[in-house]
Amino acid sequence: MTRKHSESDKLREQLASLQAAVDARTADLAEAEARLQAERDLVDRLQAVGQRLTSQLDMDSLVQDATDAATHATGAAFGAFFYNVVNERGEAYTLYTLSGAPREAFSSFPMPRNTAVFGPTFAGEGVVRSDDITTDARYGQNAPYHGMPAGHLPLRSYLAVPVVSTTSREVLGGFFFGHPAPGQFTSRHEQLAVGIAGYAAIALDNARLFALHRNTAVELQRSMLPTIDPVPGFEIASKYLPAATGSEVGGDWLDVIGLPGRRTAFVMGDVMGRGVGAAAVMGQIRTAVRAYAALDLPPDEVLRHVSDLARTMPGHQFITCVYAVHDPVNSTLSYANAGHLPPAVVAPDGTVTFLQERLGLPLRIGTRFLQRQVDFPPGSGLALYTDGLVERRDRPVDDGIDELGHALRELATRPDSETDVACDKLIHQLTGGHYDDDVALLYVRNTHPDSVLAIQPLTASPHAAAEARRFVRNALTAWQLEHVTDQAITVATELISNAVRHTQAPLQLRLHHCHDRLVIDVSDRDGRVPRRREPVADIPGHRGLVLVEALAHRWGTRPISDGKIVWAELVVPAASPSDESS
Template identity: 35%
Template sequence: MTRTWQISTVTDAARARIAVARLATACGVLALDRARLATDLGARLRQCLAKGGTWRLALQVPAPGDGEGLLHLALTPDREASAAGEPPWRTSVACPETGQVPDGGLPDADVPDDPAVLAEALLGADEDTVLTLEKLAEQEELVAFHREELHQTNQGVLALHAELDAAGRAQRKAFAAERRARTEAEDARHRLTFLADASAALNASLNHEEIVRRLPDLLVPRYAAGVDVWLFDQEDDRHGSAPHPAAAVLAARTGRPQYAADHPGGLPGVDDQPPSALNPKRPLLCVPLLARRAPLGVLTLSPPGERWDPDDAVMLIELTRRAGIALDNARRFEHNRDIAETLQRALLTDLPATPGLALAARYLPATHGLNIGGDWYDAFRQPDGSLITVIGDVTGHGLHAAVMMSQLRTALRAYAVDGGSPGQLLTRLHMFLHHLQPDLYATAVIARFRPGDPTLTWAAAGHPPPVLRLPDGRVRILDAKPGAMLGIPLRQEIGDHTVRLAPGSTLALYTDGLVERRAQGIDPGIQRLAAALGSFGSEELDTDLEGSADRILDPLLSDSERDDDVCLLLSHVAGTAGPPAVRLPSGAASRPLP
């Protein structure tokens, strides 16, 4: 269904615009679409009127029953305009209510020429514009509402970003603090580990010179570029005293650490002093080596870099304190060792010369610890002419053990004057030690040789068994039941044992330091001693008992480190060729100690 209008004047244009608006309303076109259609159509009509001529406006409506269709509008020029190249104008608008158009055709949309009617019709046509403006106002309100929501959202996002940024900064600070704390903890662990290791190294030695030598090796180059140890009692009088920094002298006088440099050290517990005149460009840290009673010296250090870290300085001061204690312990140990060694060597006597019987003794101190113990040997005659040989071991080391050994030696000689068998002598020594020193114990073996008697009498109290080499080279371990240790809180009667001695026999008495090793025990060592003694020939023992004693010790003491003293006493009965001449030993390594 189509409706057309011829437009050549403004009135024609107004009537056509009003008619199109009415027909669009009748076809159910939405108000907003009608307003757009009327606006577009009015603008196009104004252009046509400006160009002049007659224009044809056609409106095509879909037939009823076609469902939702389109309302087509076409504005075409007359022939002259069309020949001039003026294009037609066409538009379409949705027409959802085509069923409202009567079957007889489009409703009457003619508009009279009366100006009043046209004006009224034009005013009526603006109702769609009003509706459009109302909807536009609603949309503006909605836009304003969403704009406010967006603004609030933006404010929230900005606040969230600010909070996230603050949280990020706080987290970064926490991470940095954690890294610093972890680094400081790791540095502290390294310092403590170094302090523990260095302390163990210093206290492992009881030689004060060795401790002084170890200090530079421990500190250079990690914690110091240079180390100088000034000990007060080791000034070289032959060449004069070496010059010392003023800060070192001040540290010795005050007992406080001193830092000498052209800048403040900022070290805790350390006094700042001017730079040393001996070397003004080098900072010095002078720490006194304190002992229990008085300072022993001063440790002077120069830094590995420009200056020390305060924590490193605290660690160095603590290490110096421990070094002072280690030096003091070493000095005390060396003093006690010298006294004990002097006493022990003074108490070990010469071996007697006896026809038909050769004697050889060896004593070697321990190489670990206070190397003076209670090991001892002795040989002397009884009033009836018998020869007593004895070897013993007092528990412990040092001056106390040496003094107790001398008392046992003196008591045994006193008891032997009254006679008595080896077992009786050990029994009396047991009672003597138990009453004299209830907390001290000893072990011993006594062997008695009678002139012209081929029988050896011996007794043992808690001591390793004697080893007897027979003239044919066979070796016997005299392991008959011994008595208990001397001095234990037990009443005991120690029994005697006898064995026949043929000419050429050799008896070995020894202490456990010769045969006992921590990893192996004592039995394998006794077997090695028996094998070494059995490897000699009778002629070799007859002619060179001293050299035989050395050759026995060499394989048994192949390791240079000994934890205990070593004592060996050999008694050799002369062979049928006659008694050997008793030869006094020579040399510190192979002589019985005087």
Template identity: 40%
Template structure:
């Protein structure tokens, strides 16, 4: 289908527009599509009339098999060279679906067409209104969404800030916990270091090593007895004297330190530029002294000050305990030395003894040695060990030594004397036991009589350098609830022989037992030259002990008694 209209006037244009609208309606265009088409066509025709001249409107419906039919609208000028044609197209039905009504000719047709155009316009406006309502609805919905997004952003921002604060608080808490752990670890390690020694000089020397440089720039130790003052001679800071007098920690600085438990004072006149923290060393009776510190940086943290006060308290306890131990140890050593008698001088028989107290405890125990003459001129050499350690064992040892001397006045062989000591100890202290070896040297007789009760066997070195272990049948320990008679044993004793009596502290080690120690002692004794023992028995005793006591820490006392015979004794 193809139709053409000539347009020279406005009336021609209106008729052509009406014909286009009717044709569009006949080919199934909707009111909205018709309105769009006719509105665009009216605008174009108005421009054409304004330009003047003669114009032609062509409507052409094309239908290609397999494709959508189109209504093509073309407005062209009678002078194509001057005005280019205007074209538009819209999809439509391939055939008319209603009567196109022809072209309007009368006024009634024009009015009817105008009314129809108004109806299409009203329908278009109605749809436009619906679209505007829908747009307004979506605009409101978008506004509400934007408000929600803004609120969500505000909440997220607040949550982010709260999370940052929580992270910062957690970081601070973690740092504080780490600092607290570090301080507690320091206190634990420092306490272990301070209490590991019972030498108060050593403890005082360790104080600066523990504190510098982490918690103090420098450390001065003022002990009131003056023996352990760790500072050059000269006047003391007034704040240290105040701490000594009041017993309260003091801090001298240009600005208040606000440290818990510490009194603030003006800066020290001796060193006004450096803050000083003076900590008393308290005890139950009175302070031992004052610990004066300078800060590792500009000042101390409050928690560090609390930790340093506790450190000073622990250091004071360690120093006080060490001093008490040293005093008691000195008393114990004096008592122990008093209980060990001097060795008698006997022609032809040289004696050398060594007693080394245990390095742990009060240095007093039950080991003893003794040598004395019997009425018949014989010399009794004895070495023994009371079980246990401490003052009780030392007292019992003294009683046994006194009892032995009393029994020896009546004479009697070593076995007889040990048997009487066994009865004495069993009745005196049923829950206390002892071991002992007694050897008797008789002038003019080249023999040695000896007896043992639960004690390590004596060692006899003969002049040819051979060392013999005197381990013939010994008796049981003294004091055990058992009736026993301890036998005597006799061995040849040529001139130049050396007898070694000792306690188990010399030869026994926890990891190896006692037999390897006895073997080492025998080897060392056999390694001496005869002239060494003859000339310097005391020095030989020291040289015999040195390789056997490689460990400076001993849990038990050590006793050694050497008896060397010469031609003059026999």
């Protein structure tokens, strides 16, 4: 029996030993599985954060999201991310985001400096982790606080991780985490913070590259857009806003061009497509419009010539354009439209009319453009715009145009001094502050001062010049401009004589005075353009236009539907006391 008991005891011992080995092995496996699961959880958490961070291109959203994620992952009471930014002028400065604490908690404190505690992080030397930073030998060594300034949130546990670019190795910034209790940050927390910092570095590199590319494209387009200078007689608000999404700019443009005879051209256009190619085409088309406008051609002729030129350019973009000219002499607006959205005319009483008739196909496609004329007296407004203002994914263009009409009626009630701010509000109202396409808006209000106009029909007779002289003298006397009568009579005589000699057609003489300019023009029904020629000694003739050029500020010709107008513009100085007494 004793032997049997002894064998039984040995068997039980062996079984117990085996069970203990199995239990130990099972515990090891369970611990290993827990470690693997923890590692999987760590990887999954980092991957989720990384995907979210690296998909963002907006710098402000990116850094706040990274700060929130890292603060939550480390269990910190509060966290901050200090990051470096270089603006468009190449100046560097530091910004920061907070998580777990209101911004007011740190607003009274200066930015961290390269002290012994902060230095390793800003230099990218590695992670700094302390169970109690107040006992660290590097802590409290710097004036003026020698520790945390009064009012700072309580801080014992400290963790700081640099954010270093994976491409340039540049230190982009650093994460800083704190907790009022000691020993709160473990190696696992450090792993999470380092992993998030790595993803944040990639995301920041992407966002900075995107911003650089976008800023370059926007700057290219802005360099091609004109500076809209003040124009006497108009309150002008010009707005160009690049699309809020995407790195590529569009081909929208606007322009205001001064023309002879106190006339002004207003232009709005859009090159379909995006990117540097669209911006380059836009620059060429805008320059072409200005060049043909300088020839004083009517709107339909300007668009026809630009369309012919566009067909010689590489590419296949649709190009739309509306070109409108204000003439203060008869208070009209003449316009032609190459497939662009309809201009809006706001009457002095606030009535809004959209000039809906499409007068031609887009540039490059159209070969003929019709011209129309509408009244545009003082107090009227004109709005030219691109589709980014009125078209949205959730709103058809027609609905956007209707909404624009309501907004323009409201705008018409605002004082001239508020036009610019009111246009900003109009854009925000129509777009909600978010636009997927470039937005361009040109709004002009006719504020021309009172001007005077006198018209005299003439026949192509030998007495036409004498009639013109009497007409000019009487008109300028009535306008109290006697001090420029002799100059104006000489110019009018030469223009009338030239027309009678070369056209033998019915004539009309007009005088228009506004502010400090007097415009004298003669119209006839002959399309031939007079040319200035140098006079030759002992040979009569060729002196009329030379004399006009000498006396006038400038002169020129422009075609009209049934002939041409030859004009001269004189500067009218203020009358001297001697002129008034005489």
